[in-house]
Amino acid sequence: MVGLTTKARFPPRYGxxxxxxxxxxAVAVIAIALCLDSAAIVAVQQIPSGVKxxxxxxxxxxxxxxxLSAIACGLTVTGLLPSNIGQPALTVVFxxxxxxxxSSLLSLFVVFVGKALIGRARPLASTxxxxxxxxxxxxxAAFESFPSAQAAVAAAICHCAVSSFPGSRGAALAAxxxxxxxxxxxxxxxxxxxxxxxxxxxxxxxxxxxxFSHRQRGRSHxx
Numbered sequence: 001m002v003g004l005t006t007k008a009r010f011p012p013r014y015g016x017x018x019x020x021x022x023x024x025x026a027v028a029v030i031a032i033a034l035c036l037d038s039a040a041i042v043a044v045q046q047i048p049s050g051v052k053x054x055x056x057x058x059x060x061x062x063x064x065x066x067x068l069s070a071i072a073c074g075l076t077v078t079g080l081l082p083s084n085i086g087q088p089a090l091t092v093v094f095x096x097x098x099x100x101x102x103s104s105l106l107s108l109f110v111v112f113v114g115k116a117l118i119g120r121a122r123p124l125a126s127t128x129x130x131x132x133x134x135x136x137x138x139x140x141a142a143f144e145s146f147p148s149a150q151a152a153v154a155a156a157i158c159h160c161a162v163s164s165f166p167g168s169r170g171a172a173l174a175a176x177x178x179x180x181x182x183x184x185x186x187x188x189x190x191x192x193x194x195x196x197x198x199x200x201x202x203x204x205x206x207x208x209x210x211x212f213s214h215r216q217r218g219r220s221h222x223x
Contacts, residue, residue, distance in 0.1 A: 022203070025199045029195050029199070032191055032192040032195060033132070033190065033192040036191060037123075037191055038129065038131055040190070040191045041123045041129055041190065045187070047185060051185075052185055058178065058179065058182045059150065059179075059182040059183055059185075059186050059188065062179045062182065064104070064149050064150065064153050068101070068104060068105075071104065071157075074093075074097045075094065075098060078097060079094060096160055096161065096164040096165070099160040099163070099205070099208055099209060099212060100156065100157050100160045100161075103159065103160055103204050103208045103209070104152075104153045104157065104201075106207070106208060107152040107155075107156045107200050107205070110152075111149045111152045111197065111200060114146065114147055114196075114200075115144040115145075116136075116139070118134065118136060118146050119134050119137060119143040119144070120133070120134050120143065120144075120146035120193070121133040121143050121145060122141070122145040123145070123187050123188075123189070124142060126142065127143075131190050145190060146190070147193050147196035147197040147199075148183050148188075148197035149197065150182075151179065151180040151193070151194040151195075151197025151201065152197040152198070152200045152201035152204070153201060154175065154176045154179040154197075155176055155198040157172075157205075158173060158175065158201075158202070159205035160205050160209065163205075163209045180198060181194075
């Protein structure tokens with residue numbers, strides 16, 4: 001009958017894209033842990049001490065506490081500025097800092113739970129540089145390697161930067177990679193720790209940005 005027929009609604013064609021991406025990333029992390037972690041640490045031990053010092057400095061600057069403090073300061077300053085000063089640009093910057101803060105905190109929560117439950121040994125002489133040595137719930141820094149907190153925060157901020165300032169994609173991705181590489185060069189993490197941290201941070205930020213965008217659309221439609 002006319003007016004009573006409707007098109008059948010099917011599930012989105014790519015509804016499994018998210019879980020499939022997570023599964024592929026997990027397999028990649030495991031493969032790197034089994035095949036490349038030890039070789040990578042042996043390789044970085046040959047890097048000159050002067051180069052390592054530069055990466056150690058970068059690694060220190062990317063400590064989560066320092067980064068979160070800087071984000072909180074940026075959020076506070078932009079929030080206190082008069083509303084008549086560059087309103088559109090100020091709103092974007094304020095939104096960026098807010099997304100970074102929430103995304104980073106969410107990512108760090110997942111990271112610290114993972115560190116405690118997994119208890120993977122860091123690449124240290126005291127642990128025989130064994131990438132498959134684990135002591136779950138050990139509660140000591142030597143067994144808190146997986147995943148990398150710095151890499152997670154870097155990826156979260158990178159995603160927020162790309163979503164807020166599309167033109168910053170290249171610089172944001174470069175910063176994310178350099179920070180992750182610094183954790184391997186300084187022998188604080190295995191490469192797979194860094195990749196897992198990137199994955200957590202990127203997915204955490206993607207979730208936060210999606211929820212914020214959904215909320216903004218709801219407000220614009222009066223919901």
